[in-house]
Amino acid sequence: MLTSKNFPQNNFQGMTLIELMIAVVIAGLLLMFAVPSYTAWLNNSQIRTAAESILDGMQLARAEAVRQNTKVQFALTKLPMSDWTVSVVSLLPATSAVVQTRSSAEGSATARINTTLPAGATTVTFTSLGRVSAANNFDGTAELTEADVTSTSTSATRPLNVRVGGAAGGGMVRMCDPALPVSNPQSCLY
Numbered sequence: 001m002l003t004s005k006n007f008p009q010n011n012f013q014g015m016t017l018i019e020l021m022i023a024v025v026i027a028g029l030l031l032m033f034a035v036p037s038y039t040a041w042l043n044n045s046q047i048r049t050a051a052e053s054i055l056d057g058m059q060l061a062r063a064e065a066v067r068q069n070t071k072v073q074f075a076l077t078k079l080p081m082s083d084w085t086v087s088v089v090s091l092l093p094a095t096s097a098v099v100q101t102r103s104s105a106e107g108s109a110t111a112r113i114n115t116t117l118p119a120g121a122t123t124v125t126f127t128s129l130g131r132v133s134a135a136n137n138f139d140g141t142a143e144l145t146e147a148d149v150t151s152t153s154t155s156a157t158r159p160l161n162v163r164v165g166g167a168a169g170g171g172m173v174r175m176c177d178p179a180l181p182v183s184n185p186q187s188c189l190y
Helices: 017-068
Strands: 072-076 084-088 098-102 111-117 123-126 146-151 160-164 173-176
Touching: 017 072, 017 084, 017 098, 017 111, 017 123, 017 146, 017 160, 017 173
Parallel strands: none
Antiparallel strands: 072 084, 072 123, 084 098, 111 146, 146 160, 160 173
């Protein structure tokens, strides 16, 4: 026969109001310290996404120019957003074939292109040899050589640059970090 003597009595008690309030305060403090770091991480991720997208678009334009043995241009289309288009250059602008486009809504909504060098340049044209065309774009505008990607957010962010052309005007395309020292190969001063 089972009696209460066979089973030990459990004296479970709930949490007191003070214990619950302490737990809520600790959780609130943890969130207070975590949210700014998370926001900065999210903004830096969007900057990197936009910069890598621009880098990928330029590399696509270069590869497509070599593949099709013709001039192909990369154009930033909605400054200060990071939207771009890669298209085959044609003598008749209306017949230019679009190879690929990218919208800033694809993972980099807060990223912005703050500066393009030379001032106002938005397009770079690659020749059939994969090099940046000699002087200017097909339409006579100056070739884009650098795009600086930042964020609209006020939290601490780390800008990135995308550069094209190199010292000899070749077709090199690279992403660099202006905050890194010159000794680092990922530096913009390298």
